[in-house]
Amino acid sequence: MLEERLFTSPDYLDEMLMCEDELIDSYIGGSLSPEEMEAFQSHFLLTPERRQKLKFARTLKRYVAASAAAEAPAREAELAQEKEVTREKEAGWLAAFVGRLMRPAYYAPLAAALLLLVAYGSWQLAVGWRQQRHRTALEAELSELNREQTEGAPSAPGLAAFTLTPGLVRGAGGSAELTLAGDTRTIRLRLDLPSDDFQTYQALLQTGADDTGVAVKGLRASGQGNSRAVVLNLPAALLPDGEYRLALRGTPEGGAAEDVATYNFRVRRS
Amino acid sequence: MLLNWLDSSREGAGRRYVEIRRRLVQFFVCRGCHESEQMADLTIDRVAQKVPRIAEGYSGDPALYFYGVARKVHMEYMRKQRSTPAVPPPLDENSGEDDEQYTCLERCMEVLTLDNRLLVLKYYQDDRQLKIDHRRELARHLDIGMNALRLRVFRIRAALQECVLNCLKNGLARNVSPDNVIA
Numbered sequence: 001m002l003e004e005r006l007f008t009s010p011d012y013l014d015e016m017l018m019c020e021d022e023l024i025d026s027y028i029g030g031s032l033s034p035e036e037m038e039a040f041q042s043h044f045l046l047t048p049e050r051r052q053k054l055k056f057a058r059t060l061k062r063y064v065a066a067s068a069a070a071e072a073p074a075r076e077a078e079l080a081q082e083k084e085v086t087r088e089k090e091a092g093w094l095a096a097f098v099g100r101l102m103r104p105a106y107y108a109p110l111a112a113a114l115l116l117l118v119a120y121g122s123w124q125l126a127v128g129w130r131q132q133r134h135r136t137a138l139e140a141e142l143s144e145l146n147r148e149q150t151e152g153a154p155s156a157p158g159l160a161a162f163t164l165t166p167g168l169v170r171g172a173g174g175s176a177e178l179t180l181a182g183d184t185r186t187i188r189l190r191l192d193l194p195s196d197d198f199q200t201y202q203a204l205l206q207t208g209a210d211d212t213g214v215a216v217k218g219l220r221a222s223g224q225g226n227s228r229a230v231v232l233n234l235p236a237a238l239l240p241d242g243e244y245r246l247a248l249r250g251t252p253e254g255g256a257a258e259d260v261a262t263y264n265f266r267v268r269r270s
Numbered sequence: 271m272l273l274n275w276l277d278s279s280r281e282g283a284g285r286r287y288v289e290i291r292r293r294l295v296q297f298f299v300c301r302g303c304h305e306s307e308q309m310a311d312l313t314i315d316r317v318a319q320k321v322p323r324i325a326e327g328y329s330g331d332p333a334l335y336f337y338g339v340a341r342k343v344h345m346e347y348m349r350k351q352r353s354t355p356a357v358p359p360p361l362d363e364n365s366g367e368d369d370e371q372y373t374c375l376e377r378c379m380e381v382l383t384l385d386n387r388l389l390v391l392k393y394y395q396d397d398r399q400l401k402i403d404h405r406r407e408l409a410r411h412l413d414i415g416m417n418a419l420r421l422r423v424f425r426i427r428a429a430l431q432e433c434v435l436n437c438l439k440n441g442l443a444r445n446v447s448p449d450n451v452i453a
Contacts, residue, residue, distance in 0.1 A: 003300070006293050007333040013293055017298075029397060046302045049295070056431045059371045063379065064394040209317045 020050070024057045135214065138238070142216045145186065145233040158185035161238070163229070164246070165192045165259035177266040184236045191248055191263060196221040196228035198250025202257060203232050206245045213247075214238070239267045272318040275325045276332055290314075290336050297340050303347060313340045376439035378430050386426050393423045 005012045026032050027040050045051055162178050178187065191203070201219040221228045231246060247265040273283035276290070294313050298306030316339050328335065379387055389408070396404050409419040 002336060003297060004334070006297055006300075007290075008331060008338040013296055014421065014424065016296065017428070018420060021424060021427060025394075031398070043302065047299045047304055049299050049306060052435070053431070055368070055371060056375075056434060059368065059375050059428070059434070060390075060430070062372060062412065063375050065389055067391050076298060159356050 008146050021054065021057070024050075025061075027054070028057055028061055060105050138214055139216070141235065142214065142233075143218070145235065146216055146219060146231075155187070157185055158236075159187070159188055160184045160205040160221060161188040161190065162265075163192065164263040164265060166194060166263060177268050179268050179270050180236060181270055185240060187234045187236050189232045189234065189246070189263075191230045191232060191246070191261070193221055193228045193230060193248075197252070198258075198260070199253045201230045201260065202249045202251065203230070204247045204249070205234070205238075208249070241268050242266070271321050271325070272314075274303060275328075276322050286332075287314075289302070290333050293333065294336060294340055297337070298344065301344055308346060310340075313343050316343065369435060370438060374434045375430065378433035381433065382403055382426070383428070389423060390426055390430070393419070 006016065023040070023044065027037065032040060045054065071201070157253040160178070162182055180187065196223075200217070201221065203219060204213045204218045205216075216232060219230050219232065222232050223229050232246075244264070244267050246265070248260045249257045250260045251257045273280070273287065276286040277283035291310055291314065293311035295306045298309045303309055309354070313336060317336055320339075379390070382390070389412075392408055393405060395401070405416065405419065409416050412419065414422070
Protein backbone atom coordinates (compact mmCIF):
# COMPACT_ATOMS: atom_id res chain seq x y z
CA MET A 1 0.00 0.00 0.00
CA LEU A 2 1.34 3.41 -1.02
CA GLU A 3 0.44 5.12 2.26
CA GLU A 4 2.27 2.47 4.24
CA ARG A 5 5.40 3.07 2.15
CA LEU A 6 5.26 6.67 3.33
CA PHE A 7 6.12 5.35 6.80
CA THR A 8 8.45 2.50 5.92
CA SER A 9 10.53 3.70 2.93
CA PRO A 10 13.18 6.28 3.81
CA ASP A 11 13.06 7.98 0.35
CA TYR A 12 9.39 7.78 -0.38
CA LEU A 13 8.38 10.98 1.38
CA ASP A 14 11.00 13.06 -0.47
CA GLU A 15 9.97 11.50 -3.78
CA MET A 16 6.33 12.31 -3.08
CA LEU A 17 7.13 15.91 -2.13
CA MET A 18 9.30 16.35 -5.22
CA CYS A 19 6.42 15.14 -7.37
CA GLU A 20 4.12 17.61 -5.65
CA ASP A 21 6.54 20.46 -6.36
CA GLU A 22 6.72 19.42 -10.00
CA LEU A 23 2.94 19.14 -10.24
CA ILE A 24 2.60 22.65 -8.84
CA ASP A 25 5.22 23.96 -11.29
CA SER A 26 3.32 22.33 -14.15
CA TYR A 27 0.12 24.01 -12.95
CA ILE A 28 1.82 27.42 -12.82
CA GLY A 29 3.52 26.81 -16.17
CA GLY A 30 0.15 26.02 -17.77
CA SER A 31 1.19 22.58 -18.93
CA LEU A 32 -1.73 20.70 -17.33
CA SER A 33 -4.75 19.70 -19.41
CA PRO A 34 -8.11 21.37 -18.53
CA GLU A 35 -9.22 18.17 -16.73
CA GLU A 36 -5.98 18.03 -14.75
CA MET A 37 -6.32 21.72 -13.86
CA GLU A 38 -9.82 21.08 -12.58
CA ALA A 39 -8.71 18.10 -10.49
CA PHE A 40 -5.71 20.04 -9.22
CA GLN A 41 -7.89 22.90 -7.98
CA SER A 42 -10.70 20.79 -6.53
CA HIS A 43 -8.61 18.03 -4.89
CA PHE A 44 -4.94 18.83 -4.66
CA LEU A 45 -5.32 22.39 -3.43
CA LEU A 46 -7.70 21.52 -0.58
CA THR A 47 -5.09 21.80 2.12
CA PRO A 48 -3.45 25.01 3.37
CA GLU A 49 0.00 23.38 3.10
CA ARG A 50 -0.38 22.87 -0.62
CA ARG A 51 -1.83 26.34 -1.12
CA GLN A 52 1.19 27.74 0.63
CA LYS A 53 3.42 25.64 -1.64
CA LEU A 54 1.61 27.01 -4.66
CA LYS A 55 2.11 30.56 -3.44
CA PHE A 56 5.77 29.91 -2.81
CA ALA A 57 6.19 28.33 -6.25
CA ARG A 58 4.67 31.42 -7.89
CA THR A 59 6.99 33.71 -5.94
CA LEU A 60 10.00 31.59 -6.86
CA LYS A 61 9.03 31.66 -10.53
CA ARG A 62 8.67 35.45 -10.36
CA TYR A 63 12.05 35.76 -8.66
CA VAL A 64 13.82 33.53 -11.21
CA ALA A 65 12.24 35.45 -14.11
CA ALA A 66 13.31 38.79 -12.60
CA SER A 67 16.86 37.53 -12.05
CA ALA A 68 17.07 36.18 -15.59
CA ALA A 69 15.82 39.50 -16.99
CA ALA A 70 18.36 41.43 -14.90
CA GLU A 71 21.16 39.18 -16.08
CA ALA A 72 20.03 39.02 -19.71
CA PRO A 73 22.19 41.90 -21.10
CA ALA A 74 25.30 40.55 -19.38
CA ARG A 75 24.48 37.03 -20.52
CA GLU A 76 23.90 38.24 -24.09
CA ALA A 77 27.26 40.02 -24.11
CA GLU A 78 28.89 36.89 -22.71
CA LEU A 79 27.20 34.74 -25.37
CA ALA A 80 28.22 37.16 -28.13
CA GLN A 81 31.81 37.01 -26.93
CA GLU A 82 31.69 33.22 -26.76
CA LYS A 83 30.32 33.11 -30.30
CA GLU A 84 33.05 35.43 -31.56
CA VAL A 85 35.77 33.31 -29.97
CA THR A 86 34.24 30.16 -31.47
CA ARG A 87 33.96 31.84 -34.87
CA GLU A 88 37.56 32.98 -34.71
CA LYS A 89 38.68 29.47 -33.77
CA GLU A 90 36.64 27.93 -36.56
CA ALA A 91 37.38 30.37 -39.32
CA GLY A 92 41.03 30.99 -38.52
CA TRP A 93 43.00 34.20 -38.31
CA LEU A 94 42.11 35.51 -41.76
CA ALA A 95 38.36 35.32 -41.14
CA ALA A 96 38.83 36.80 -37.67
CA PHE A 97 40.77 39.71 -39.22
CA VAL A 98 37.99 40.26 -41.74
CA GLY A 99 35.44 39.93 -38.90
CA ARG A 100 37.23 42.67 -36.96
CA LEU A 101 37.22 44.91 -40.02
CA MET A 102 33.42 44.57 -40.09
CA ARG A 103 33.10 46.45 -36.80
CA PRO A 104 31.55 49.95 -37.05
CA ALA A 105 34.81 51.62 -35.95
CA TYR A 106 36.45 50.36 -39.12
CA TYR A 107 33.67 51.39 -41.51
CA ALA A 108 35.17 54.78 -42.53
CA PRO A 109 38.79 53.59 -43.12
CA LEU A 110 37.46 50.50 -44.83
CA ALA A 111 35.28 52.58 -47.16
CA ALA A 112 38.28 54.79 -48.00
CA ALA A 113 40.47 51.77 -48.69
CA LEU A 114 37.76 50.27 -50.88
CA LEU A 115 37.44 53.51 -52.84
CA LEU A 116 41.20 53.58 -53.42
CA LEU A 117 41.10 49.95 -54.46
CA VAL A 118 38.27 50.58 -56.90
CA ALA A 119 40.08 53.65 -58.36
CA TYR A 120 43.34 51.73 -58.75
CA GLY A 121 41.52 48.77 -60.28
CA SER A 122 39.71 51.01 -62.76
CA TRP A 123 42.98 52.67 -63.78
CA GLN A 124 44.64 49.27 -64.22
CA LEU A 125 41.72 48.08 -66.28
CA ALA A 126 41.91 51.17 -68.51
CA VAL A 127 45.67 50.75 -69.00
CA GLY A 128 45.29 47.06 -69.74
CA TRP A 129 42.46 47.74 -72.15
CA ARG A 130 44.53 50.39 -74.00
CA GLN A 131 47.51 48.00 -74.19
CA GLN A 132 45.33 45.19 -75.44
CA ARG A 133 43.81 47.47 -78.11
CA HIS A 134 47.27 48.60 -79.17
CA ARG A 135 48.49 44.99 -79.38
CA THR A 136 45.46 43.91 -81.41
CA ALA A 137 46.00 46.78 -83.87
CA LEU A 138 49.71 45.98 -84.15
CA GLU A 139 49.12 42.29 -84.75
CA ALA A 140 46.59 43.15 -87.42
CA GLU A 141 49.18 45.40 -89.10
CA LEU A 142 51.85 42.65 -88.86
CA SER A 143 49.46 40.12 -90.28
CA GLU A 144 48.81 42.41 -93.23
CA LEU A 145 52.55 43.01 -93.75
CA ASN A 146 53.24 39.29 -93.82
CA ARG A 147 50.29 38.17 -95.91
CA GLU A 148 52.38 37.89 -99.06
CA GLN A 149 55.93 36.94 -98.25
CA THR A 150 58.59 37.26 -100.89
CA GLU A 151 62.18 36.20 -100.49
CA GLY A 152 63.55 38.32 -103.26
CA ALA A 153 65.92 41.30 -102.91
CA PRO A 154 64.40 44.36 -101.36
CA SER A 155 63.29 46.62 -104.10
CA ALA A 156 60.53 48.61 -102.56
CA PRO A 157 61.56 51.96 -101.18
CA GLY A 158 62.02 52.06 -97.43
CA LEU A 159 62.56 48.27 -97.16
CA ALA A 160 65.69 46.90 -95.38
CA ALA A 161 66.37 43.14 -95.58
CA PHE A 162 68.54 41.02 -93.29
CA THR A 163 69.22 37.32 -92.92
CA LEU A 164 69.35 35.84 -89.41
CA THR A 165 70.59 32.42 -88.46
CA PRO A 166 69.51 30.75 -85.19
CA GLY A 167 71.34 32.26 -82.23
CA LEU A 168 73.44 34.51 -84.47
CA VAL A 169 73.23 37.69 -86.41
CA ARG A 170 74.80 37.60 -89.74
CA GLY A 171 76.72 40.79 -89.90
CA ALA A 172 80.14 42.28 -89.98
CA GLY A 173 82.57 40.60 -87.60
CA GLY A 174 81.22 39.86 -84.09
CA SER A 175 78.91 42.85 -83.88
CA ALA A 176 75.40 41.51 -84.20
CA GLU A 177 73.41 44.41 -85.47
CA LEU A 178 70.95 45.57 -88.03
CA THR A 179 71.80 49.05 -89.23
CA LEU A 180 68.80 50.92 -90.57
CA ALA A 181 68.77 53.92 -92.85
CA GLY A 182 66.78 56.91 -91.73
CA ASP A 183 64.03 56.30 -94.27
CA THR A 184 63.57 52.60 -93.51
CA ARG A 185 59.88 51.89 -92.97
CA THR A 186 59.87 48.09 -93.18
CA ILE A 187 62.42 45.56 -91.99
CA ARG A 188 62.41 42.19 -93.75
CA LEU A 189 64.06 39.38 -91.76
CA ARG A 190 64.98 36.13 -93.47
CA LEU A 191 65.02 33.55 -90.67
CA ASP A 192 67.12 30.58 -91.69
CA LEU A 193 65.64 27.27 -90.60
CA PRO A 194 67.75 24.39 -89.28
CA SER A 195 65.16 22.14 -90.97
CA ASP A 196 61.72 22.72 -92.38
CA ASP A 197 59.49 20.30 -90.49
CA PHE A 198 56.37 22.32 -89.92
CA GLN A 199 53.41 23.46 -91.93
CA THR A 200 53.20 26.94 -90.40
CA TYR A 201 55.35 29.04 -88.12
CA GLN A 202 54.81 31.67 -85.49
CA ALA A 203 57.34 34.41 -84.69
CA LEU A 204 57.34 35.99 -81.23
CA LEU A 205 59.31 39.22 -81.04
CA GLN A 206 60.27 40.21 -77.54
CA THR A 207 60.88 43.92 -77.55
CA GLY A 208 62.81 44.10 -74.29
CA ALA A 209 60.77 46.01 -71.79
CA ASP A 210 57.53 44.32 -72.76
CA ASP A 211 58.15 40.64 -72.10
CA THR A 212 54.81 39.56 -73.51
CA GLY A 213 56.13 40.39 -77.00
CA VAL A 214 54.32 40.62 -80.30
CA ALA A 215 53.28 37.49 -82.17
CA VAL A 216 53.00 37.01 -85.94
CA LYS A 217 51.13 33.85 -86.84
CA GLY A 218 50.56 31.88 -90.01
CA LEU A 219 54.07 32.25 -91.45
CA ARG A 220 55.23 29.66 -94.04
CA ALA A 221 58.70 28.52 -95.03
CA SER A 222 60.03 29.24 -98.53
CA GLY A 223 63.24 28.57 -100.47
CA GLN A 224 64.70 25.55 -102.15
CA GLY A 225 66.68 22.49 -101.01
CA ASN A 226 68.50 22.95 -97.73
CA SER A 227 68.10 26.71 -97.89
CA ARG A 228 64.66 26.95 -96.34
CA ALA A 229 63.73 30.10 -94.40
CA VAL A 230 60.78 31.99 -92.93
CA VAL A 231 60.46 35.60 -94.08
CA LEU A 232 59.17 38.08 -91.52
CA ASN A 233 58.28 41.71 -92.29
CA LEU A 234 58.25 44.19 -89.43
CA PRO A 235 57.47 47.91 -89.34
CA ALA A 236 60.70 49.79 -88.56
CA ALA A 237 58.79 51.93 -86.07
CA LEU A 238 58.28 48.81 -83.95
CA LEU A 239 62.02 48.43 -83.46
CA PRO A 240 63.70 51.43 -81.93
CA ASP A 241 67.46 51.12 -81.38
CA GLY A 242 68.16 48.29 -78.93
CA GLU A 243 68.54 44.54 -78.29
CA TYR A 244 65.88 42.07 -79.43
CA ARG A 245 65.12 38.40 -79.21
CA LEU A 246 62.94 36.59 -81.71
CA ALA A 247 61.56 33.10 -81.02
CA LEU A 248 60.29 30.96 -83.85
CA ARG A 249 57.80 28.15 -83.16
CA GLY A 250 56.52 25.59 -85.64
CA THR A 251 53.08 24.01 -85.77
CA PRO A 252 52.63 20.62 -87.47
CA GLU A 253 49.31 19.81 -89.07
CA GLY A 254 46.84 18.98 -86.28
CA GLY A 255 49.59 19.19 -83.63
CA ALA A 256 50.78 21.49 -80.88
CA ALA A 257 53.35 24.27 -81.43
CA GLU A 258 57.03 23.49 -80.72
CA ASP A 259 60.11 25.68 -80.33
CA VAL A 260 62.18 25.82 -83.54
CA ALA A 261 64.89 28.43 -83.13
CA THR A 262 65.80 31.68 -81.40
CA TYR A 263 67.36 34.73 -83.12
CA ASN A 264 69.12 37.56 -81.26
CA PHE A 265 69.87 40.92 -82.83
CA ARG A 266 70.50 44.59 -82.19
CA VAL A 267 68.98 47.51 -84.11
CA ARG A 268 70.85 50.72 -84.74
CA ARG A 269 69.96 53.71 -86.90
CA SER A 270 72.68 55.17 -89.03
CA MET B 271 8.93 7.25 27.24
CA LEU B 272 7.94 7.87 23.62
CA LEU B 273 11.47 8.99 22.64
CA ASN B 274 13.05 5.94 24.30
CA TRP B 275 10.73 3.74 22.32
CA LEU B 276 11.77 5.41 19.06
CA ASP B 277 15.53 5.16 19.63
CA SER B 278 17.83 4.38 22.51
CA SER B 279 19.97 7.51 21.90
CA ARG B 280 18.55 10.94 22.59
CA GLU B 281 19.80 12.35 19.27
CA GLY B 282 18.57 9.41 17.25
CA ALA B 283 15.18 9.58 18.95
CA GLY B 284 14.87 13.30 18.17
CA ARG B 285 15.65 12.69 14.49
CA ARG B 286 13.19 9.82 14.35
CA TYR B 287 10.45 11.91 15.97
CA VAL B 288 10.87 14.75 13.43
CA GLU B 289 10.90 12.26 10.57
CA ILE B 290 7.74 10.50 11.70
CA ARG B 291 5.94 13.80 12.27
CA ARG B 292 6.81 14.94 8.70
CA ARG B 293 5.36 11.72 7.36
CA LEU B 294 2.20 12.08 9.43
CA VAL B 295 1.67 15.62 8.18
CA GLN B 296 2.10 14.43 4.60
CA PHE B 297 -0.29 11.54 5.25
CA PHE B 298 -3.03 13.93 6.36
CA VAL B 299 -2.26 16.37 3.53
CA CYS B 300 -2.58 13.55 1.01
CA ARG B 301 -5.95 12.66 2.50
CA GLY B 302 -7.11 16.25 2.04
CA CYS B 303 -7.22 17.27 5.71
CA HIS B 304 -7.21 21.01 6.35
CA GLU B 305 -5.47 20.76 9.72
CA SER B 306 -2.79 18.20 8.99
CA GLU B 307 -0.27 19.64 11.43
CA GLN B 308 -2.72 19.48 14.35
CA MET B 309 -3.85 16.00 13.32
CA ALA B 310 -0.25 14.81 13.18
CA ASP B 311 0.28 16.15 16.70
CA LEU B 312 -2.97 14.52 17.85
CA THR B 313 -1.72 11.20 16.44
CA ILE B 314 1.59 11.56 18.26
CA ASP B 315 -0.22 12.36 21.52
CA ARG B 316 -2.38 9.27 21.18
CA VAL B 317 0.66 7.07 20.50
CA ALA B 318 2.53 8.65 23.43
CA GLN B 319 -0.37 7.73 25.73
CA LYS B 320 -0.27 4.12 24.53
CA VAL B 321 3.48 3.61 24.54
CA PRO B 322 3.76 2.56 28.25
CA ARG B 323 1.34 -0.27 27.54
CA ILE B 324 2.60 -1.45 24.19
CA ALA B 325 6.33 -0.70 24.14
CA GLU B 326 7.43 -3.90 25.83
CA GLY B 327 5.52 -6.31 23.63
CA TYR B 328 5.75 -4.37 20.35
CA SER B 329 8.03 -5.67 17.60
CA GLY B 330 8.78 -3.96 14.29
CA ASP B 331 9.12 -0.38 13.11
CA PRO B 332 7.33 2.03 15.48
CA ALA B 333 6.51 4.21 12.42
CA LEU B 334 3.95 1.63 11.35
CA TYR B 335 2.17 1.92 14.71
CA PHE B 336 1.90 5.68 14.13
CA TYR B 337 0.44 4.92 10.71
CA GLY B 338 -2.25 2.73 12.23
CA VAL B 339 -3.20 5.38 14.80
CA ALA B 340 -3.17 8.07 12.08
CA ARG B 341 -5.74 6.10 10.08
CA LYS B 342 -8.08 5.99 13.11
CA VAL B 343 -7.59 9.72 13.70
CA HIS B 344 -8.49 10.33 10.08
CA MET B 345 -11.67 8.23 10.38
CA GLU B 346 -12.75 10.39 13.33
CA TYR B 347 -11.99 13.46 11.24
CA MET B 348 -14.16 12.17 8.42
CA ARG B 349 -17.05 11.52 10.76
CA LYS B 350 -16.76 15.05 12.07
CA GLN B 351 -16.54 16.37 8.52
CA ARG B 352 -19.80 14.70 7.55
CA SER B 353 -21.64 16.61 10.30
CA THR B 354 -19.78 19.94 9.90
CA PRO B 355 -17.77 19.96 6.68
CA ALA B 356 -14.84 22.35 6.59
CA VAL B 357 -14.98 24.57 3.51
CA PRO B 358 -11.57 25.46 2.11
CA PRO B 359 -11.00 29.16 1.60
CA PRO B 360 -11.20 30.34 -2.02
CA LEU B 361 -7.99 30.50 -4.00
CA ASP B 362 -6.51 33.95 -3.55
CA GLU B 363 -4.49 34.49 -6.70
CA ASN B 364 -3.19 37.99 -5.96
CA SER B 365 -3.11 38.87 -2.34
CA GLY B 366 -1.00 41.57 -0.71
CA GLU B 367 1.01 38.80 0.90
CA ASP B 368 2.71 38.13 -2.42
CA ASP B 369 4.98 41.14 -2.12
CA GLU B 370 5.89 40.26 1.45
CA GLN B 371 6.64 36.72 0.38
CA TYR B 372 8.78 38.04 -2.48
CA THR B 373 10.80 40.22 -0.13
CA CYS B 374 11.27 37.27 2.21
CA LEU B 375 12.37 35.07 -0.69
CA GLU B 376 14.90 37.71 -1.80
CA ARG B 377 16.40 37.73 1.68
CA CYS B 378 16.38 33.94 1.98
CA MET B 379 18.09 33.65 -1.40
CA GLU B 380 20.82 35.97 -0.15
CA VAL B 381 21.51 33.61 2.72
CA LEU B 382 22.16 30.71 0.34
CA THR B 383 25.68 29.96 -0.77
CA LEU B 384 26.50 31.37 -4.20
CA ASP B 385 26.62 27.89 -5.72
CA ASN B 386 23.19 26.96 -4.39
CA ARG B 387 21.71 30.31 -5.42
CA LEU B 388 23.01 29.90 -8.97
CA LEU B 389 21.84 26.30 -9.02
CA VAL B 390 18.27 27.27 -8.13
CA LEU B 391 18.25 30.11 -10.67
CA LYS B 392 19.58 27.93 -13.45
CA TYR B 393 17.38 24.96 -12.58
CA TYR B 394 14.15 26.94 -12.78
CA GLN B 395 14.92 29.23 -15.70
CA ASP B 396 13.39 28.76 -19.18
CA ASP B 397 10.38 26.65 -20.11
CA ARG B 398 9.53 23.31 -21.65
CA GLN B 399 12.21 21.76 -23.92
CA LEU B 400 14.69 24.56 -23.21
CA LYS B 401 14.31 23.88 -19.50
CA ILE B 402 14.91 20.15 -19.98
CA ASP B 403 18.03 20.81 -22.07
CA HIS B 404 19.22 23.31 -19.51
CA ARG B 405 18.83 20.83 -16.64
CA ARG B 406 20.62 18.12 -18.58
CA GLU B 407 23.51 20.51 -19.18
CA LEU B 408 23.49 21.51 -15.51
CA ALA B 409 23.70 17.85 -14.39
CA ARG B 410 26.58 17.24 -16.81
CA HIS B 411 28.36 20.32 -15.50
CA LEU B 412 27.97 19.16 -11.88
CA ASP B 413 28.88 15.61 -12.90
CA ILE B 414 25.77 14.13 -11.28
CA GLY B 415 22.71 12.28 -12.56
CA MET B 416 19.42 14.00 -13.33
CA ASN B 417 17.71 12.48 -10.30
CA ALA B 418 20.52 13.56 -7.98
CA LEU B 419 20.18 17.09 -9.39
CA ARG B 420 16.41 16.96 -8.85
CA LEU B 421 16.90 15.88 -5.23
CA ARG B 422 19.56 18.53 -4.59
CA VAL B 423 17.33 21.32 -5.88
CA PHE B 424 14.30 19.91 -4.03
CA ARG B 425 16.16 20.15 -0.73
CA ILE B 426 17.26 23.72 -1.37
CA ARG B 427 13.72 24.63 -2.39
CA ALA B 428 12.24 23.00 0.73
CA ALA B 429 14.72 24.89 2.91
CA LEU B 430 13.94 28.12 1.09
CA GLN B 431 10.23 27.63 1.62
CA GLU B 432 10.73 27.01 5.32
CA CYS B 433 12.90 30.12 5.51
CA VAL B 434 10.20 32.17 3.78
CA LEU B 435 7.50 30.84 6.14
CA ASN B 436 9.60 31.73 9.17
CA CYS B 437 10.28 35.13 7.66
CA LEU B 438 6.57 35.76 7.15
CA LYS B 439 5.75 34.58 10.66
CA ASN B 440 8.34 36.88 12.19
CA GLY B 441 7.28 39.86 10.09
CA LEU B 442 9.02 40.85 6.87
CA ALA B 443 12.40 39.24 6.94
CA ARG B 444 13.65 40.71 10.15
CA ASN B 445 14.97 37.38 11.24
CA VAL B 446 16.21 35.51 8.25
CA SER B 447 18.72 33.17 9.72
CA PRO B 448 21.20 31.01 7.88
CA ASP B 449 19.92 28.16 10.08
CA ASN B 450 16.73 28.17 8.05
CA VAL B 451 18.40 27.50 4.75
CA ILE B 452 20.94 25.15 3.27
CA ALA B 453 24.02 27.32 3.21
